Amino acid sequence: MEALIDLLQKNARLSTREMSERLGKTESEIESALAALIADRTILGFHAVVDPDRVEKTGVSALIEVKLTPEREGGFDRFAQRIAKFDQVTSCYLMSGGYDLTVIVEGDDLREVARFVSDKLSTIDGVVSTATHFQLKVYKQSGFIAADSSTSERLPVTP
Amino acid sequence: MKPLQNRIADVVKNVPRSGIRDFFELVQGRDDVISLGVGEPDFSAPWHIREAAIYSLEKGQTSYTSNLGLMSLRECIVDYVRDQFAVSYDAGTEVLVTVGVSEALDLVCRALLNPGDEVIYHEPCYVSYNPSIAMAHGVAVSIQTRVEDDFELKAADVEAAITEKSKILLLNFPTNPTGAVEPLSELEKIAELAVKHDLIVVTDEIYSELMYSGDSGMERGKHVSIASLPGMRERTVLLHGFSKAFAMTGFRLGYACAPSVLTEAMMKIHQYSMLCAPIMSQMAAIEALKNGANEMEKMRRAYAQRRNLMLKRFGEMGVPCFAPGGAFYMFPDIRKFGLTSQEFSLRLLEEENVAVVPGNAFGEAGEGCVRACYATAYDQLEIALDRIEAFVGRLQAN
Numbered sequence: 001m002e003a004l005i006d007l008l009q010k011n012a013r014l015s016t017r018e019m020s021e022r023l024g025k026t027e028s029e030i031e032s033a034l035a036a037l038i039a040d041r042t043i044l045g046f047h048a049v050v051d052p053d054r055v056e057k058t059g060v061s062a063l064i065e066v067k068l069t070p071e072r073e074g075g076f077d078r079f080a081q082r083i084a085k086f087d088q089v090t091s092c093y094l095m096s097g098g099y100d101l102t103v104i105v106e107g108d109d110l111r112e113v114a115r116f117v118s119d120k121l122s123t124i125d126g127v128v129s130t131a132t133h134f135q136l137k138v139y140k141q142s143g144f145i146a147a148d149s150s151t152s153e154r155l156p157v158t159p
Numbered sequence: 160m161k162p163l164q165n166r167i168a169d170v171v172k173n174v175p176r177s178g179i180r181d182f183f184e185l186v187q188g189r190d191d192v193i194s195l196g197v198g199e200p201d202f203s204a205p206w207h208i209r210e211a212a213i214y215s216l217e218k219g220q221t222s223y224t225s226n227l228g229l230m231s232l233r234e235c236i237v238d239y240v241r242d243q244f245a246v247s248y249d250a251g252t253e254v255l256v257t258v259g260v261s262e263a264l265d266l267v268c269r270a271l272l273n274p275g276d277e278v279i280y281h282e283p284c285y286v287s288y289n290p291s292i293a294m295a296h297g298v299a300v301s302i303q304t305r306v307e308d309d310f311e312l313k314a315a316d317v318e319a320a321i322t323e324k325s326k327i328l329l330l331n332f333p334t335n336p337t338g339a340v341e342p343l344s345e346l347e348k349i350a351e352l353a354v355k356h357d358l359i360v361v362t363d364e365i366y367s368e369l370m371y372s373g374d375s376g377m378e379r380g381k382h383v384s385i386a387s388l389p390g391m392r393e394r395t396v397l398l399h400g401f402s403k404a405f406a407m408t409g410f411r412l413g414y415a416c417a418p419s420v421l422t423e424a425m426m427k428i429h430q431y432s433m434l435c436a437p438i439m440s441q442m443a444a445i446e447a448l449k450n451g452a453n454e455m456e457k458m459r460r461a462y463a464q465r466r467n468l469m470l471k472r473f474g475e476m477g478v479p480c481f482a483p484g485g486a487f488y489m490f491p492d493i494r495k496f497g498l499t500s501q502e503f504s505l506r507l508l509e510e511e512n513v514a515v516v517p518g519n520a521f522g523e524a525g526e527g528c529v530r531a532c533y534a535t536a537y538d539q540l541e542i543a544l545d546r547i548e549a550f551v552g553r554l555q556a557n
Contacts, residue, residue: 003377003460006460007464021467021468021471021472022464022465022467022468022537023375023377023464023467024375024376024377024467024470024471025375154194154197154199154201155183155197156183156186156187156192156194156196156197156514157179157182157183157186157194157196157197157514157516158179158183158196158197158198158199159177159179159198159285159286159287159335
């Protein structure tokens with residue numbers, strides 16, 4: 001199971017046959033393991049990792065540090081879940097350290113993200129403060145180095 | 160003036176040309192070849208290791224080191240060997256850092272052999288064993304391991320090879336080119352023989368991290384070093400290095416662990432021929448030993464996946480191939496096609512542009528097999544296997 005997750009995290013486009021070859025399992029074993037991982041929400045979804053600098057449509061992405069006042073019952077969970085449900089929010093994490101939530105937001109332009117922060121995020125009860133950082137350039141995303149074109153020459157036959 | 164070829168020392172003249180070198184020249188210059196003929200990882204050394212080498216250069220560490228190697232590296236080696244091999248050595252006197260295991264092997268042969276002393280080793284084997292023994296004026300005594308035994312070394316064969324002149328028993332498990340792993344029961348018998356006949360055991364364990372066991376080979380198999388068996392530490396030279404498990408072939412770094420009398424003798428040669436291993440490689444090696452375990456395991460898992468693919472595809476093609484317990488080689492048996500390993504490899508190269516190494520390049524016992532290395536990107540392996548399938552399909556049709 002762990003090996004299957006490992007494989008999918010690197011390349012979710014492998015066919016069942018390819019996964020069975022790599023892991024030395026039958027195709028039906030792979031299919032049932034995969035179905036179980038999806039059913040119990042171990043696997044939340046699949047997506048392509050895209051270098052935003054190479055697509056025509058330009059959007060903006062921002063990392064927002066959010067400070068919250070926790071509630072007596074439930075701590076940060078209710079506020080965090082409320083924030084996470086907004087469509088603009090692509091990721092949301094509870095953090096240790098100087099602030100409480102990291103919220104990653106994507107929008108068409110700077111103004112859209114600014115509006116989301118001022119109208120939606122900062123008006124939520126419990127939000128004490130926000131600090132918005134806009135992303136300027138992607139060097140590495142989800143384990144993939146952007147624009148990496150280095151090659152190295154190996155000799156074709158060595159002992 | 161006498162012809163220059165007459166000036167070459169007999170011992171060098173008598174070393175035959177490497178079969179690998181012949182094959183290399185055939186492969187080079189061809190386009191679109193997928194090579195399964197390599198003997199090194201396809202990964203670059205992990206970035207944190209490369210970065211450590213760069214940092215050491217930035218700090219201006221460009222000097223010689225102690226002949227034995229940096230003390231801080233030797234201390235890391237001692238810790239690593241104790242954890243991985245269950246043998247303890249003294250960092251001050253029992254570890255010698257060398258320019259790859261190849262240098263360490265040359266040193267141990269030159270340090271121990273008098274003319275006529277016999278070295279017993281098992282074939283098929285790494286190409287340098289026989290020449291290293293010969294160039295140290297030793298007598299190479301080969302034991303032929305067999306495809307029927309999955310290329311395990313039988314203690315009875317070792318015993319039969321022992322004579323009055325036997326001095327060294329040279330072992331390599333997991334084995335290049337076969338990927339064979341020695342079962343513990345047989346290794347114990349061999350250790351008893353070494354004690355009984357007072358042999359020095361030189362054990363090249365360069366592939367010891369790359370072991371496959373458990374469910375579909377995805378688990379890391381447990382490696383047992385002969386040095387850890389009773390009575391062996393005091394008569395064993397353990398050779399290891401960074402090339403395979405840490406993907407650091409070009410750093411050229413290995414080491415020997417042995418009782419101080421032996422490392423001292425090896426160091427006498429090393430100090431005059433090599434002086435020391437390059438300091439930037441040594442700095443990189445410290446980083447590898449301290450922080451390299453995770454990246455190494457990732458690479459091992461990638462090899463395990465490719466090994467599964469190779470096993471499945473060779474099975475489907477009807478090419479007999481045992482499941483190797485270690486390294487990153489398959490050693491399929493091609494005798495049923497009625498070709499020698501040279502003919503098979505040549506025709507596969509000419510007809511399908513896939514390079515494998517003929518088994519006889521690794522000694523007579525390798526005849527009838529070819530070495531196919533799976534340290535190649537997965538998608539390339541798939542294409543190579545498709546081509547091999549087409550090739551053996553034609554051979555079978557005839």
